[in-house]
Amino acid sequence: MPEQLTGAQALIRSLEYEGVDVVFGMPGGAILKAYDPIIESPIRHVLARHEQGAGHMASGYAHATGRVGVALVTSGPAATNLLTALQDAYMDSVPMVAITGQVATTSIGNDAFQEAHTWGMSMPATKHNSLITSAEEIPDAVREAFHLASTGRKGPVLIDVPKDVLSDTMTWHRPGEIKLPGYKPAVKGHPRQVRAAMDLIEQSERPVLYVGGGVVAAGGADELKRFAELINVPMVTTLMARGIFPDSHPLNLGMPGMHGNYTATMALQRSDLLITIGARFDDRITGDLKHFATGAMVIHVDVDPAEISKNRFADVPIVGDAKVVLEQLIDETERRGVQPIRDSWLETLSDWQTTYPLAYDQDPDGPIQQQYVIEELHRLTGGDATIVAGVGQHQMWASQFWGFEEPRRWINSGGLGTMGYAIPAAIGAKIGTPDKVVFAIDGDGCFQMTGTELITASVENIPIKVALLNNASLGMVKQWQTLFYEGRLSQTELSPTVPNFALFAEACGAVGIRVDRPEQVAAALEEALAISDRPVLIEFICDPEAMVFPMVPAGGSNDDIALSREDFMSREDHA
Amino acid sequence: MKHVIAVLVENKPGVLARVSTMFARRGFNIHSLTVGPTEDPGISRMTVVVDGPEMEQIIKQLYKLVHTVKVTEFPPGTAIEREIMLVRVNASPKLRGEILDAARVCEATAVDVGVTTITFEVTGPPDRLADFLQLMSAYGVTSLAKSGRIALARDQKTAKSQSKSA
Numbered sequence: 169m170p171e172q173l174t175g176a177q178a179l180i181r182s183l184e185y186e187g188v189d190v191v192f193g194m195p196g197g198a199i200l201k202a203y204d205p206i207i208e209s210p211i212r213h214v215l216a217r218h219e220q221g222a223g224h225m226a227s228g229y230a231h232a233t234g235r236v237g238v239a240l241v242t243s244g245p246a247a248t249n250l251l252t253a254l255q256d257a258y259m260d261s262v263p264m265v266a267i268t269g270q271v272a273t274t275s276i277g278n279d280a281f282q283e284a285h286t287w288g289m290s291m292p293a294t295k296h297n298s299l300i301t302s303a304e305e306i307p308d309a310v311r312e313a314f315h316l317a318s319t320g321r322k323g324p325v326l327i328d329v330p331k332d333v334l335s336d337t338m339t340w341h342r343p344g345e346i347k348l349p350g351y352k353p354a355v356k357g358h359p360r361q362v363r364a365a366m367d368l369i370e371q372s373e374r375p376v377l378y379v380g381g382g383v384v385a386a387g388g389a390d391e392l393k394r395f396a397e398l399i400n401v402p403m404v405t406t407l408m409a410r411g412i413f414p415d416s417h418p419l420n421l422g423m424p425g426m427h428g429n430y431t432a433t434m435a436l437q438r439s440d441l442l443i444t445i446g447a448r449f450d451d452r453i454t455g456d457l458k459h460f461a462t463g464a465m466v467i468h469v470d471v472d473p474a475e476i477s478k479n480r481f482a483d484v485p486i487v488g489d490a491k492v493v494l495e496q497l498i499d500e501t502e503r504r505g506v507q508p509i510r511d512s513w514l515e516t517l518s519d520w521q522t523t524y525p526l527a528y529d530q531d532p533d534g535p536i537q538q539q540y541v542i543e544e545l546h547r548l549t550g551g552d553a554t555i556v557a558g559v560g561q562h563q564m565w566a567s568q569f570w571g572f573e574e575p576r577r578w579i580n581s582g583g584l585g586t587m588g589y590a591i592p593a594a595i596g597a598k599i600g601t602p603d604k605v606v607f608a609i610d611g612d613g614c615f616q617m618t619g620t621e622l623i624t625a626s627v628e629n630i631p632i633k634v635a636l637l638n639n640a641s642l643g644m645v646k647q648w649q650t651l652f653y654e655g656r657l658s659q660t661e662l663s664p665t666v667p668n669f670a671l672f673a674e675a676c677g678a679v680g681i682r683v684d685r686p687e688q689v690a691a692a693l694e695e696a697l698a699i700s701d702r703p704v705l706i707e708f709i710c711d712p713e714a715m716v717f718p719m720v721p722a723g724g725s726n727d728d729i730a731l732s733r734e735d736f737m738s739r740e741d742h743a
Numbered sequence: 744m745k746h747v748i749a750v751l752v753e754n755k756p757g758v759l760a761r762v763s764t765m766f767a768r769r770g771f772n773i774h775s776l777t778v779g780p781t782e783d784p785g786i787s788r789m790t791v792v793v794d795g796p797e798m799e800q801i802i803k804q805l806y807k808l809v810h811t812v813k814v815t816e817f818p819p820g821t822a823i824e825r826e827i828m829l830v831r832v833n834a835s836p837k838l839r840g841e842i843l844d845a846a847r848v849c850e851a852t853a854v855d856v857g858v859t860t861i862t863f864e865v866t867g868p869p870d871r872l873a874d875f876l877q878l879m880s881a882y883g884v885t886s887l888a889k890s891g892r893i894a895l896a897r898d899q900k901t902a903k904s905q906s907k908s909a
Contacts (some may be wrong), residue, residue: 186799291761292768299756316809349755349813474803 170341175303176201176334179267180209182310185342188238190599192216192225197282199269201220201334214599214628219246221592221621223253227262230598231579232606234387234553236317237262237596241568242269244282247328247520248289252586255293257324259583260408261385263317266323268295272332273364286328302332303338311343320353320383321472353471357488362496363465364484365443366504372441372465374513375401378453379426381408381582382446382470389413389492389575392445395494395541398501400510400641404432404515406447408582411572421517425453426720427564430729431517433718436461437726438516445469446490449479450583459725469493524731526568528714535711536686538562538637542569544689545607545635548697553596553605558590558614561643564716566609577604584710588617594632597626605697612638612662615669619676623701626677632697634673638731639712640664647715651736664712673705684709745774746798747824747894750789751781755811761808762789767854771801775891786812794802815896822894827866829854830876833883834861842882849875860885 173181179202183191190212195203206213215738216222217421219241226237241250247268257264268290271280286300296316300309306329313325351422369375383392396403396419414422424432436442442464447453456480468475468482469490476485486493501507528539540606542565545553551571557563557580572578579597581589594608615636625632640662646660670680679699681694683706696704717732730736752758759778766773774792781788793801798816805814817824830851834842839861846853846863849871855862865875869892876884 226821287757288760288764291764316762472807474807476803478800478803588842734756 170339172337173340174201174334174660175306175329175336175338177205178303178338178340179305179334180205181340182307182343183211184209185307186236186310187262188236191238191240192222192229192230192244192596194219194222194242195498196269197245198271198331199241199246199267199329199334200244201331202240202269202329206471212599213240213730214624214630216592216624217620218618219249219299220588221254221618223250223264223266223626224256224586224592224600224618225596225599226264226266227253227257227589228259228556228579228593229600230257230262230264230596232576233595233600234576235263235600236314237264238266239266241266242282242480243271243286244284247284247286251289251293253564254290254324254326254507256581256584256586256589258293258295260581261322261381262324263322265313265317266290266324266326268326269334270299270328272331273330274332276330286326290326290328290386293324293327295321297326297328298499299328300333301337303333306333307341307343308340312346312348312413315346316348316351320351321382332605335567350555351634352475354487355489355492357493357496359468359486359496362488362493362500362659365486365497366500367444368465368467368484369399369401370504373510375399375441375443375510376435376439376440377401377403378406378436378444378447379403379409379412380406380445380447380626381470383412383490383494384409384446384575386446386490386492388446388470388494391491391494391498392418393682395461395501396500398498399507399699400418400436400622402514404435405566406427406450406453407580409447410567410570410578411504413569414573416573421521422565425450426722427457427716427718429568430718430731431520433515433726433729434520435722436464439464440595442466443484446471448475454479455594455720455724455726457729476721497696525600527732530686532686534686536567536689536708538710538714539569539641539706540686541635541637541689541693541708541710542566542609545693546570548690548693549605551606553577553607554581556590556594556597556608558608558610558735559585559587560611561639561647561714562609562613562614562637564644564723565637568716581654587614590614591618591625591632591634594620594634595630598625598630598632608632608634610634610636610702611643612636612669613642616662619672622673622676622678622703622705630703631700632703634703635693636669636705636707637710638669638707639710639714642713643712643714644716651719652721664709669705669707673707676703678705679705681706682709683707744794744796746793746795747822747892748791748793748899749796749803749817749896750803750805750811751792751813752787752789752808753812754780754787758787758810759789761810762791762805765804765808769801771795774778777891777893779893781801787889790891792892808810816894817894817896822896824868825865825866826869826872826892827890828876829862829864829886831855831860831862831886831887832879833859833885835859838882842879845878846875849878851875853856874892892902
């Protein structure tokens, strides 16, 4: 006999059917009905303190596991709170499904209590979204949402479910075939283009693999390594791709761009062939596009055809899944046999690395340098930690100074630059990978946006660790004011004493540690690493004057990369 | 430069909003947009006239919308293009004959006659509408309603012989 379920039951069962093991959310009026069957469901629910937090948790979970992260919230203000996390996930192509409650179908448009036009507002912030109008649609709508979120160019998908749809009854049925006649993401690259790419590679003298988050999303780390070694071409990994290729590998030049290291940035700039895979010529990579890698031809592999030639013309476009196209490129390379040797290019790069290393100076009697904390943490963990960053100086330092060896061990908000990302995303990552050490590296500005999610971590027994690099400022903005506004600081200095973050952590049920001397750093980190039964936050009182270098001024050419504050100030036209 | 594109979309609620939001978000300029049914009840056809130097990015962004099934750009002269216009013109009794003569030449049909005005309907290729409007401006146009463009690709076999008639 066909089973009769409420829409709410069908919704939760549909999530179970997708293999969902955890949802991040917060109940409320319109979604209330869906929270009842959660009591019996094997799905774990993590109760966030703010819907933006729930969204970033789902994102952190998706980053760490590669699986679809799920957020479940109510209508109106919950949906608007979630929007930031949706746009964040959209910019970084993170697979997520968001389910929002909505007022009853009979009330839509009447400005009912907690009504917001979620469907309309989320449209440009999602890969796709839908408003469900009957309970019968639920199994297919959920199947479709997971399919869209996790295939092609991944991204967030939202399902808006009115209250009466959740209480109506429906005859349970498994979802049918997905019917999306216009949705056919490319998988395999065109063989002719693959051959054309190899022709260019063989002819090039100064090629660089320019690798972005698309390779992480495609799970192509092994293929990437194989290909890079076969053709013996150096590689830069963008902010979204850190860890896709071991930083310890001699071919890895590290991160390029606005705060990239000199060699990675200049390798792109002086290259004659960019082998671009799953990257999108973001302005933070290219600087002024007119002056970016002017002597380079471009091979561009991307699963999203709209990225090809959007910012930079592609001489050889290849639309396809990064992992599959890498396999094709490997096959083609092997078929062709011996690849050119480019000793002088590799030597040039190696010389640059020696001449222009990333550098900072930790004065044993001076304030704690943020980079020192990151390096000490790396030393004490042997690099075996998942690092989750917010947005700003601390994020750049973490990306620069942490040696990443594996994909999905670096999680941050790249495209949208969402301050406050770290704490909730770390919670999601820890839930997804409970056996791994998950360390949020956060700034004091970011932490004050979403730090209350530390309560979620404590109450739900999610033992994340937080290295809070407190420089009592909105450091990156302050850096810009210092460099570009003649030091006229406007609204970028935060209180050096309030809040006391260690005390705040304790109040949230976590362990709070506070240190302000360089010699205390290692001991504090060791103490934190020894605690595994609850969250720990270490507040490092850091140098408020520290700046991130190298730096390419916004809109400037990558040729104008400044290596240090002194280097920057020595230029006549620095302002 | 104006480009004419046909966008076949799944006939789903909100699909027009998806397309227009995408245009707004990406900063593309819509000159006109029409939407209506096709021979397949599951598919709607949008004809969009777009202002811009090149269409590649617009077409790719349209394809990114999940409900977009097919996008076709019509190079100039390769499509049958039609618009419809209702135009009300000042027409004092002594000028009526002259105005009606001009209208006949332009294949405009008088659809409403008042004491001091005549309203014409003109259907046809965009040039014809423009010509008629210019002609009538001498008499004074008091109201104008104009549709967006609809277009269908010419049948390959007849494209050559009909290319002059539009």
